[in-house]
Amino acid sequence: MPDGFFRTWVERYHVTDxxxxxxxxxxxDGAKExxxxxxxxxxxxxxxxxxxxxxxxxxxxxxxxxxxATFISPxxxxxxxxxxxxxxxxxxxACPYGCRYIHPEKKVADKCTLCYHRITxxxxxxxxxxxxxxxxxxxDLKNPxxxxxxxxxxxxxxxxxxxxxxxxxxFYNGLDGSVR
Amino acid sequence: MTTGVExxxxxxxxxxxxxxxxxxxxxITGLVAGAFILAxxxxxxxxxxxxxxxxxxxxxALAFLLVAxxxxxxxxxxxxxxxxxxxTPHRTSTMAMFGxxxxxxxxAVLTVExxxxxxxxxxxxxxxxxxxKRWFYKVLTLGSNNISPRALAVDERVGWIITLIEIPSxxxxxxxxxxxxxxxxxxxxxxxxxxxxxxxxxxxxxxxAAVMLLYMLATRLRNQKIDMLCVDTIARYLFYMFxxxxxxxxxxxxHRIYEADESxxxxxxxxxxxxxxxxxxxxxxxxxxxxxxLLGLTQVLKLPAIARKRIYVIxxxxxxxxxxxxxxxxxxxxxxxxxxxxxxxxxKIGLVSREGLLMSVxxxxxxxxxxxxxxKLFPPWPKTEGAEVPSETPHSSAALV
Numbered sequence: 001m002p003d004g005f006f007r008t009w010v011e012r013y014h015v016t017d018x019x020x021x022x023x024x025x026x027x028x029d030g031a032k033e034x035x036x037x038x039x040x041x042x043x044x045x046x047x048x049x050x051x052x053x054x055x056x057x058x059x060x061x062x063x064x065x066x067x068x069a070t071f072i073s074p075x076x077x078x079x080x081x082x083x084x085x086x087x088x089x090x091x092x093x094a095c096p097y098g099c100r101y102i103h104p105e106k107k108v109a110d111k112c113t114l115c116y117h118r119i120t121x122x123x124x125x126x127x128x129x130x131x132x133x134x135x136x137x138x139x140d141l142k143n144p145x146x147x148x149x150x151x152x153x154x155x156x157x158x159x160x161x162x163x164x165x166x167x168x169x170x171f172y173n174g175l176d177g178s179v180r
Numbered sequence: 181m182t183t184g185v186e187x188x189x190x191x192x193x194x195x196x197x198x199x200x201x202x203x204x205x206x207x208i209t210g211l212v213a214g215a216f217i218l219a220x221x222x223x224x225x226x227x228x229x230x231x232x233x234x235x236x237x238x239x240x241a242l243a244f245l246l247v248a249x250x251x252x253x254x255x256x257x258x259x260x261x262x263x264x265x266x267x268t269p270h271r272t273s274t275m276a277m278f279g280x281x282x283x284x285x286x287x288a289v290l291t292v293e294x295x296x297x298x299x300x301x302x303x304x305x306x307x308x309x310x311x312x313k314r315w316f317y318k319v320l321t322l323g324s325n326n327i328s329p330r331a332l333a334v335d336e337r338v339g340w341i342i343t344l345i346e347i348p349s350x351x352x353x354x355x356x357x358x359x360x361x362x363x364x365x366x367x368x369x370x371x372x373x374x375x376x377x378x379x380x381x382x383x384x385x386x387x388x389a390a391v392m393l394l395y396m397l398a399t400r401l402r403n404q405k406i407d408m409l410c411v412d413t414i415a416r417y418l419f420y421m422f423x424x425x426x427x428x429x430x431x432x433x434x435h436r437i438y439e440a441d442e443s444x445x446x447x448x449x450x451x452x453x454x455x456x457x458x459x460x461x462x463x464x465x466x467x468x469x470x471x472x473x474l475l476g477l478t479q480v481l482k483l484p485a486i487a488r489k490r491i492y493v494i495x496x497x498x499x500x501x502x503x504x505x506x507x508x509x510x511x512x513x514x515x516x517x518x519x520x521x522x523x524x525x526x527x528k529i530g531l532v533s534r535e536g537l538l539m540s541v542x543x544x545x546x547x548x549x550x551x552x553x554x555x556k557l558f559p560p561w562p563k564t565e566g567a568e569v570p571s572e573t574p575h576s577s578a579a580l581v
Contacts, residue, residue: 004194066275
């Protein structure tokens with residue numbers, strides 16, 4: 001991965017009751033080296049939000065690509081064909097979530113691929129594999145037997161920026177209202 | 181932490197992806213559309229007073245249109261793949277479809293109109309010039325040497341129809357650029373149905389100002405007298421367009437301030453800090469209010485010609501600066517704030533890099549060189565006495581002043 005660009009990153013939010021609308025958010029170097037420690041705040045809370053490409057069903061990045069280098073695979077994963085991409089960065093501008101970038105060496109658009117090379121072999125994504133608490137889980141929405149369906153029915157689940165109507169497919173359980 | 185970042189930006193947002201070249205592109209296509217609209221004032225709307233600038237306006241539009249793809253090609257990381265936009269366009273992409281609008285405007289309308297208007301002169305020059313130039317003009321005649329009154333009348337009629345089609349085409353050319361920005365829902369600074377309209381009117385302002393300045397400069401360089409009725413008329417239209425453009429921009433601003441949606445606080449802070457110089461000072465004060473005020477003065481007061489000329493030059497130059505600043509504020513401004521609405525970054529413009537300052541200056545000057553060459557090859561004004569016979573087409577009959 002090139003320095004300074006991230007396919008996934010973690011944000012730490014500090015929300016107090018006086019800055020609900022303006023949380024303090026940090027993600028030092030994408031949280032690659034963790035976060036600076038802080039004392040407990042009796043008036044507020046700290047929590048973490050992992051961000052990645054939302055692999056939107058109505059993805060604006062796919063809509064704007066002038067040559068169709070960005071496309072949605074039959075299994076619903078938004079991918080970039082690096083051999084076709086012009087590097088115009090229109091998709092980077094169109095993404096509401098900031099998950100895309102132009103790779104500084106390959107000079108094409110790049111982003112989370114949902115570890116397509118792993119999931120097509122029956123493995124889970126690298127980020128889910130690495131997560132020590134199982135907070136990140138890969139689910140198969142198309143499989144009616146997948147536990148995700150029961151989970152969605154029984155928990156308070158949100159997506160990021162629902163007003164954008166992108167059909168985002170990354171679901172957050174109990175997402176705080178201050179998350180951007 | 182990366183320097184130049186205040187607050188929080190999504191990590192991938194810290195770098196700006198669209199540089200000053202992407203600022204230049206709408207500026208250049210705006211000049212094209214505006215120059216052409218001035219030409220159409222005479223051709224379609226029969227505003228006889230601006231006839232001296234008709235051909236110059238068309239050549240200006242062509243010179244800038246030829247340069248327009250260059251900033252885009254220089255910006256692309258893989259320009260060698262750019263033709264795929266024509267061969268395998270993604271039909272939902274505004275950027276891909278725009279390539280066809282550009283091609284249509286260049287190949288089907290602007291060059292055809294210029295050819296039709298100059299056809300008589302091309303035939304005459306093919307017969308009277310020598311060497312390489314003769315060959316050049318001969319090719320351009322496309323095999324026809326017919327400059328009978330009937331043939332010229334047909335040219336005039338077809339040219340009129342082409343110009344009629346060209347007016348919405350020019351609006352499409354530049355309005356589309358506005359739509360490319362305005363249709364991005366992810367970016368609240370850009371996303372607006374007003375964007376194509378604001379772009380079109382600011383394009384007309386900059387294009388009209390450019391042709392006015394070029395006409396005044398060229399006339400001085402030729403040691404001719406400036407046709408005051410012509411420049412007074414152009415300045416009047418410039419004033420009207422400017423008032424409309426300013427009203428549209430103020431409407432957008434007032435609407436934003438009143439509605440104060442989730443992005444407002446972040447954008448407002450950005451305008452007052454990061455964009456203070458480029459937007460409040462250069463675009464609004466120096467680039468809009470002062471030129472409107474100066475042009476307004478010429479409308480209400482009876483000023484002598486020398487004063488009017490000076491005002492037009494100052495207002496024209498300030499206008500060109502102001503419209504560039506407007507493009508800057510849209511493109512660069514749209515990338516300076518975070519989509520989290522919690523932070524800001526900085527645009528670090530290179531000096532000698534492919535997308536740097538020197539390249540932008542070169543790309544802005546290049547169309548003037550092309551225009552100089554076009555003016556030499558296709559003189560937009562009647563020749564002085566002692567030289568070749570001036571053209572006498574039914575359409576072009578600019579008086580020698």
